[in-house]
Amino acid sequence: MQTPDPDSALRRIAGLDDADIDLAGAALMLAARGRPGVSTDRYRDHLDALAAEVGAASADAGDSLAARHDALVRVLYESHGYTGDRQTYDDLQNANLMRVIDRRRGLPIALGILNIHCGRSLGWDICGLDFPGHFLIRIADGPSRMIIDPFADGREVDAARLRELLKATLGPDAELGPAHYAPASNRGILIRLQNNRKVRLIKAEQYADALAVVEEMLLFAPGEAPLWHDAGLLNARIGNLRAALIAFGQCRDLATNPAERARVDHLLAEIRGRLN
Numbered sequence: 001m002q003t004p005d006p007d008s009a010l011r012r013i014a015g016l017d018d019a020d021i022d023l024a025g026a027a028l029m030l031a032a033r034g035r036p037g038v039s040t041d042r043y044r045d046h047l048d049a050l051a052a053e054v055g056a057a058s059a060d061a062g063d064s065l066a067a068r069h070d071a072l073v074r075v076l077y078e079s080h081g082y083t084g085d086r087q088t089y090d091d092l093q094n095a096n097l098m099r100v101i102d103r104r105r106g107l108p109i110a111l112g113i114l115n116i117h118c119g120r121s122l123g124w125d126i127c128g129l130d131f132p133g134h135f136l137i138r139i140a141d142g143p144s145r146m147i148i149d150p151f152a153d154g155r156e157v158d159a160a161r162l163r164e165l166l167k168a169t170l171g172p173d174a175e176l177g178p179a180h181y182a183p184a185s186n187r188g189i190l191i192r193l194q195n196n197r198k199v200r201l202i203k204a205e206q207y208a209d210a211l212a213v214v215e216e217m218l219l220f221a222p223g224e225a226p227l228w229h230d231a232g233l234l235n236a237r238i239g240n241l242r243a244a245l246i247a248f249g250q251c252r253d254l255a256t257n258p259a260e261r262a263r264v265d266h267l268l269a270e271i272r273g274r275l276n
Contacts, residue, residue, distance in 0.1 A: 004040075006032045010219035013187075021186040024097070024117035026220065027110070027193060031098040033216060043098050050075060050114065051121035058122070065141040068124060072115055072139075073154040080104065082111055084151035095196040108151035109135040109193050115150050116189075128184040131162075133169030135192065138183070187221050198230070207237045225254035229264070236271060244271050 006029040013026055024047050028040045053075045061067035076082045085094050085105040093099035093106075097113060100106035112128055112135045119126030125140040129147065136157060137148050147157045157165075159176070166174045184192070194217050201210035211234040217227050232247035245268065252264040 013220040018185045023186050027097040027113050031096040051118045054118040055122045065144045077153040090200050111150035112137050128189050130182045130184045134165050225251050241275050
């Protein structure tokens with residue numbers, strides 16, 4: 001089977017309703033952009049095999065919520081050896097799903113995508129949570145719900161641990177609220193996956209590479225004003241002033257309130273001043 005062109009595949013995602021996005025498939029397309037010439041076929045086969053093994057393990061145990069959780073843990077973490085990469089956390093490979101599959105280690109969000117793929121392939125109620133700083137997963141069976149940490153070998157997360165994670169990210173005064181239990185959209189998960197790469201590249205002052213990551217995200221999420229804002233800043237940072245003008249113009253068109261538009265107008269004026 002021929003690997004589809006990643007750019008074309010990602011552009012098609014831009015036109016899909018969020019619920020119709022194949023999350024793991026899209027993550028593979030993003031990974032393939034960084035590994036030209038490497039076929040995604042065996043990675044797709046691996047994803048299918050994981051889902052089948054999880055389904056069999058869950059059915060054998062009665063397919064309850066506890067059985068589903070146990071199946072994810074036994075198949076992904078115990079049988080296949082997936083784990084969170086604590087030793088080289090900032091390695092860019094940890095956000096590339098192909099390399100995560102090769103190395104059996106990655107960031108919380110990359111491991112989370114594997115869990116979500118398995119559950120959704122089996123028709124489970126499973127989603128990522130828009131939790132700050134640390135990607136989490138929620139599985140449900142009717143009124144019963146469980147939050148698990150894909151980075152900690154699929155361990156269940158109780159309220160005390162949630163508070164600990166929240167305060168570690170937002171400070172000691174942060175308190176749990178409904179927003180912390182909100183499901184993450186598929187596009188949001190893909191953007192968050194790529195943001196991990198962008199942030200690390202910016203810290204390393206690799207601005208052109210960070211811009212390339214933002215441009216990847218714009219392939220599948222062209223309606224996201226913050227991405228155009230990032231593209232404008234990074235283009236300006238490396239001296240692509242006309243490209244920065246275009247990006248900030250797109251950002252202004254998508255801005256939803258006057259304060260945002262005013263901030264972008266200031267940036268546009270600054271860039272025009274540098275061109276004159």
